[in-house]
Each structure stands twice: as structure tokens, then as C-alpha cells.
Amino acid sequence: xxxxxxxxxxxxxxxxxxxxxxxxxxxxxxxxxxxxxxxxxxxxxxxxxxxxxxxxxxxxxxxxxxxxxxxxxxxxxxxxxxxxxxxxxxxxxxxxxxxxxxxxxxxxxxxxxxxxx
Amino acid sequence: xxxxxxxxxxxxxxxxxxxxxxxxxxxxxxxxxxxxxxxxxxxxxxxxxxxxxxxxxxxxxxxxxxxxxxxxxxxxxxxxxxxxxxxxxxxxxxxxxxxxxxxxxxxxxxx
Numbered sequence: 001x002x003x004x005x006x007x008x009x010x011x012x013x014x015x016x017x018x019x020x021x022x023x024x025x026x027x028x029x030x031x032x033x034x035x036x037x038x039x040x041x042x043x044x045x046x047x048x049x050x051x052x053x054x055x056x057x058x059x060x061x062x063x064x065x066x067x068x069x070x071x072x073x074x075x076x077x078x079x080x081x082x083x084x085x086x087x088x089x090x091x092x093x094x095x096x097x098x099x100x101x102x103x104x105x106x107x108x109x110x111x112x113x114x115x116x117x
Numbered sequence: 118x119x120x121x122x123x124x125x126x127x128x129x130x131x132x133x134x135x136x137x138x139x140x141x142x143x144x145x146x147x148x149x150x151x152x153x154x155x156x157x158x159x160x161x162x163x164x165x166x167x168x169x170x171x172x173x174x175x176x177x178x179x180x181x182x183x184x185x186x187x188x189x190x191x192x193x194x195x196x197x198x199x200x201x202x203x204x205x206x207x208x209x210x211x212x213x214x215x216x217x218x219x220x221x222x223x224x225x226x227x228x
Binding site: 033035040041042043045048056058090105106107108109110111 | 121125151159160161162163166204215216217218219220221
């Protein structure tokens with residue numbers, strides 16, 4: 001419906017596992033975002049990509065590794081996560097983003113609900 | 118002080134009521150402002166942008182007060198389907214524009 005899809009929708013992993021979250025946008029946008037949403041906390045911006053280049057890394061631990069192979073796809077690679085990393089991970093895209101432009105509306109995917117055991 | 122602050126609520130109102138939420142921001146260089154709606158266990162969706170002149174969309178009215186650094190959302194004639202969490206989003210300037218979300222205000226509209 002929103003033009004942004006995420007897979008998987010649910011993921012349970014152990015602390016020693018390696019997994020990847022995938023996001024795809026079908027809106028022709030140039031910017032993509034990863035957010036983390038924990039219970040009773042605001043959405044936390046993790047990474048921002050503009051035209052496949054990372055423009056923001058919001059002090060995210062190295063156990064989260066983003067990858068943006070093209071403007072339509074965004075990955076979040078996970079390894080050696082901690083139980084406190086359990087959260088809803090949301091991907092979003094927007095039309096354009098640069099240090100001269102005001103970003104316009106973000107469209108969110110449905111999220112991946114991650115549980116780390 | 119948090120960058121974007123919202124009263125988490127919940128606001129419990131009867132159908133037909135008028136309810137208003139405020140959101141304060143700390144960065145005076147903030148450039149653009151939005152209200153998003155998030156239903157339980159769903160992703161946020163844009164409700165409306167907030168312009169300096171204010172804007173209205175049906176039962177919803179958004180206002181920006183730059184002097185006092187807050188934005189507001191007014192919902193008239195509340196419907197049961199308005200029950201959701203309303204997220205305030207502020208985009209800051211300074212090199213690159215970064216969106217910052219408030220923690221959201223929960224609204225429950227009851228019959």
C-alpha cells in the first residue's frame with residue numbers, strides 16, 4: 001500500500017546469529033532510512049542514505065551494518081545482537097535529501113519485528 | 118531537554134469531542150514539521166505537514182508557532198477511528214536535515 005516493503009516481517013534470532021533485514025521501495029525515491037522503535041521510546045533514526053551514499057550514522061553500534069546497493073534497496077545486516085536490540089525496525093524512503101534541500105514526506109514500510117533471545 | 122517533546126497521554130475523549138495536542142522543539146533552526154499517525158503495531162503514516170501559515174484538512178488543523186517553538190494538532194468531531202498515536206516530527210537544519218520524532222501522544226476515542 002505504501003510502496004515500501006520490508007522482509008521478513010518477524011524475526012527471532014539468537015545472539016550469535018547473523019541475519020539481514022531487507023527494504024525495497026517502489027516509489028522512485030532517492031533517500032532511504034532505517035529507524036528503531038522500542039516500546040515507550042521515540043523512533044530512533046539509525047542510518048540515512050541519499051543516492052546510495054550514507055549521509056548519517058546516528059551513533060549506532062557496529063553490530064548493525066547497513067548496505068544500500070541502489071536507490072531502491074536497503075539492507076540492515078545484524079550480527080552478535082543483544083536482547084536489548086529487540087524492537088521494531090522500520091525502513092522509510094523520501095523523494096530527496098541533501099544538505100540544501102528540506103526532506104519531504106517519508107513513507108514507511110510495515111517494519112520487521114525483531115526478537116533477540 | 119529533549120529535542121522534541123510530546124505529552125504521551127493517553128488522551129481519553131468521547132466521540133464528537135475536540136482534542137488538541139502540542140509538541141515543543143528545542144532547536145530554533147528547525148525547518149520543517151509534520152504530524153504522523155501510528156496505529157497499534159503498524160508503521161507511521163503522514164497525517165499532515167505543518168506550514169508557517171497553518172493548514173487544515175477536514176477535521177484536522179495544524180499550527181506552527183516559531184516564536185514559542187511548538188506545533189499543535191487540533192482534531193474536531195473525534196471519531197472512534199481517530200484512536201491512534203500521533204507523532205510529531207521536526208526536521209533540523211545544519212549541514213544535513215535530520216528528522217527527529219517525538220515519542221507520540223496516544224489518543225483514545227470512546228463511544
